Amino acid sequence: MKRARVAYSGAIYEAIEAEGRLKLNDGRIVEEHEVVWLPPVTPRTVFALGLNYAGHAKELAFNAPTEPLVFLKGPNTFVGHRAQTRRPADVTYMHYECELAVVIGRQARNVKQENAYEYVAGYTVANDYAIRDYLENYYRPNLRVKNRDTCTPIGPWLVDAKDVPDPMNLTLRTFVNGKLTQEGSTKDMIFDIPFLIEYLSSFMTLNKGDIILTGTPEGAVDTAVGDEVVTEIEGIGRLVNTIAGDEPFLKA
Structure with missing residues (x-):
């Protein structure tokens, strides 16, 4: 459903x-x-993966990580389907990141990989924009890169886990103004969903409503004010977002 x-x-x-x-x-x-x-769920703790696709690591001139590169995101970052995302006037490179988002369905602690899917409520699409101008380094994105208001559209649907028989074999695509600019598959993740749930739950408790953003494949390109960015994942949904300048967000 x-x-x-x-x-x-x-x-x-x-x-x-x-x-x-x-x-x-x-x-x-x-x-x-x-x-x-x-957003189809109200986010609690949100974990985001850096460089979780070898192709994306390569295009950024980094070696693939040997353990998950995880950072946290605040709930203020999330907006829904057809919302606007702000591109600050002073930046020169802001790119999308089409990601499979895993929504935790019940409390999880010390979960083994073979049981990991029992703790998943469902899946949705996320577009976790990044501003390269603000990066200190790719291994530790600072707050201005990944915790800006409106920087992470998510949705439109939460698809029940039972309706996604193989989440590790889904095609991801991004279109900018109707042109295909990114294509990949979840099968190319370095650290798959069961591994990530075991890893995270080994040192902290995961709770219902927590979200894991699993990273993006290669093909991220710059976006401009006015661009329509569509991120879609096979069987999960098609998320539409528009890039806006500063003006709509300035207080009177």
Whole structure:
């Protein structure tokens, strides 16, 4: 099942996909363009993986890591499907990162790889933008790179784990203004989902609603104000986002 969170007519609703439309949890059926899309889950602790695809590490002139490079993201970074992401006027290179997001479904501690999928509620699409101008180094992205407001669109759907039989064999694609610019597969992750759940739960407790962003394949390119960026993952969804300048975000 595909689940969503939306704002409609002044209220927030849980919703499910219903033959190309949305069925709100009060039973009403609405069109997808009639709602404001919210992140399909309310993020708690969010873990993000750096350089988790060898091709992406290579294009950044780094060796593939020998253990997971993990950093944390705040909930302020997340916006929904069809939202705008701010590109500051002073930057010269801001690129998308199409990522499979793994949503934890129940508390997990000291989980073994063979049992890891039992703790997954579902999957969604994330686009974790990065500004290269702000990078101190690729191994420790600073706060301005990965914790900026609006920098991580996520959604539109949370797809139940039982409906994704092989999350480690999904095609990822990114389109900028309709042009294919990135293509890869989750099978090329250096550290797969079971490994990451075992690794993280070995030293800290994972809780329901925690999210693991699993990294992006090679093919990240610069984006400009006005660009429409579509990140899609086979069987999970198609996430649309627009790059905006500073003006829409400035307070009066």
